[in-house]
Amino acid sequence: MPINTSALGATSEPRQRSWTSTDALLYALGVGAGMEDPTGFELQFTTENSRGIDQRVLPTMGVVLQASGLPLGQLGKVNLAMMLHGEQGITLHREIPVEGTLESTSTITGIWDKTKGAVVDTEATTVLVGSGEPLFTTRASLFFRGEGGWGGDRGPSVAVDIPDSTPDIEIAYRTRSDQALLYRLNGDRNPLHSDPQFAADGGFPKPILHGLCTYGFTGRALLHGLCDSNPSQFGSMDARFTSPVMPGETLTVRMWRTDQGALFRTHGSDNRVVLDAGRFSAA
Amino acid sequence: MPINTSALGATSEPRQRSWTSTDALLYALGVGAGMEDPTGFELQFTTENSRGIDQRVLPTMGVVLQASGLPLGQLGKVNLAMMLHGEQGITLHREIPVEGTLESTSTITGIWDKTKGAVVDTEATTVLVGSGEPLFTTRASLFFRGEGGWGGDRGPSVAVDIPDSTPDIEIAYRTRSDQALLYRLNGDRNPLHSDPQFAADGGFPKPILHGLCTYGFTGRALLHGLCDSNPSQFGSMDARFTSPVMPGETLTVRMWRTDQGALFRTHGSDNRVVLDAGRFSAA
Numbered sequence A, B: 001m002p003i004n005t006s007a008l009g010a011t012s013e014p015r016q017r018s019w020t021s022t023d024a025l026l027y028a029l030g031v032g033a034g035m036e037d038p039t040g041f042e043l044q045f046t047t048e049n050s051r052g053i054d055q056r057v058l059p060t061m062g063v064v065l066q067a068s069g070l071p072l073g074q075l076g077k078v079n080l081a082m083m084l085h086g087e088q089g090i091t092l093h094r095e096i097p098v099e100g101t102l103e104s105t106s107t108i109t110g111i112w113d114k115t116k117g118a119v120v121d122t123e124a125t126t127v128l129v130g131s132g133e134p135l136f137t138t139r140a141s142l143f144f145r146g147e148g149g150w151g152g153d154r155g156p157s158v159a160v161d162i163p164d165s166t167p168d169i170e171i172a173y174r175t176r177s178d179q180a181l182l183y184r185l186n187g188d189r190n191p192l193h194s195d196p197q198f199a200a201d202g203g204f205p206k207p208i209l210h211g212l213c214t215y216g217f218t219g220r221a222l223l224h225g226l227c228d229s230n231p232s233q234f235g236s237m238d239a240r241f242t243s244p245v246m247p248g249e250t251l252t253v254r255m256w257r258t259d260q261g262a263l264f265r266t267h268g269s270d271n272r273v274v275l276d277a278g279r280f281s282a283a
Helices: A021-030 A059-065 A179-184 A198-203 A211-225 B023-032 B059-065 B178-187 B198-201 B211-226
Strands: A015-019 A083-092 A100-113 A117-128 A136-143 A170-174 A234-241 A249-259 A261-267 A272-283 B015-020 B083-092 B100-113 B117-128 B134-145 B170-175 B234-241 B250-259 B261-267 B273-282
Touching: A021 A059, A021 A211, A021 B083, A021 B178, A059 A083, A059 A136, A059 A211, A059 A234, A083 A211, A136 B234, A179 A211, A179 B023, A179 B234, A211 A234, A211 A249, A211 A261, A211 A272, A234 A261, B023 B059, B023 B178, B059 B083, B059 B134, B059 B211, B083 B211, B117 B273, B170 B211, B178 B211, B211 B234, B211 B250, B211 B261, B211 B273, B234 B261
Parallel strands: none
Antiparallel strands: A015 A100, A083 A136, A083 A234, A100 A117, A117 A136, A170 A249, A234 A272, A249 A261, A261 A272, B015 B100, B083 B134, B083 B234, B100 B117, B117 B134, B170 B250, B234 B273, B250 B261, B261 B273
């Protein structure tokens, strides 16, 4: 059954959530902050009471704080088990506070026919409850295998020319074999990331890392490499998921400076590309 | 000013707390569960939705779940900065549920004059709210430097004869350099375990691991070595803290079987004893 293309423009009900300082510490540890050297600069993300250091929040935490369910029910009877996370983006409108309450609203911004499947683009706007101040905008592209072929528009293809040259900055982070067990406490309890049997049924030799965990490690590298470790300098980050990552792999983030920010790519332990077409803008 | 020995027998107001499945997962990860091999048997402590595996709680979680403040106010004006955690014990009356609400009451059970300081023994009983069913009893001995010398009783000395022979069971666990950053999310946010400046002021080269984290790693070793990884076989565990542990050290737990359970000792990376006089009883 083809996807219901009239769902284009559908919007979710606004949804709220609150978060605490402890949630922010847990997120930071989940994407590897503090792992290399607990005496280093990451204490601002991993502790709330170090002398002379105010706690701050890693910018990519927005992708887990975002509160709205996607309005996917509007798409018709699609098989969510056939859904892949294609791209993820976030634009920060201000630094994320250490605690607070936010409200998110999602919209389906594109439905494209890729023949072998359909791509559904969504965008969520998130504001701080009370002030109504814009906090961040998140973008996700979802690929639904087997749902294409209705003769629709293929949509624009984003061409991102990652240079062949030596990167301006390269940062490598080791993930741990138990990384997904910790990262999942941020909310995504899909057993694909923890249960070996479930992962085997999906054709994986062992549970895979959350794509958004790889995204968070990459965001940390951009923050330290391009923003002087200062979240208020972090503007936006978009990238495409191209390969599953196994917990324990080393992630190497390569960055090439541009006028507005940088292009980047993240590689796994065997140097394959796991996050491609990366675009970063400074705030 | 001497310690107020009439505080003997003083009891705290009962205090309640609730905990969730997520709290139990976080505790397990904090004491290293799942770190060595996420496909191994520790999924019962680190996940709540692995197929065919019911989540269970590590027995030593009782020492962080225990809800009552110690009735230390009764001791007079003692300097809490001079307090050291001397011994810790726990007796499980039943397996700890994955979530629930408990109530604890603490009593000062001993005040002893060690000349250079005072030892205060406390015991807390914890029951499940609702049923009133006994859950666990915890014991802590606290050493107050500089508070002794009033000519009081030195108290009994517990002689534990750890054998010289080769241990029956030996289990080694690596702690991580960021272990304390994760463990502290269980509740003890003392910056001695995370802030390098604060630790330096206390005379430590870097932040030290929580004693109760070492205790939790040790309890995991006892559980896997002596209880077939089954919390319902875990009866009680007592031990004495003898040396600070630095995050990143490997902890080696040596166990000698006895009629009722085992004697044990935990060693740090350089083989010094960090937890001594260990006594374990099966349930």
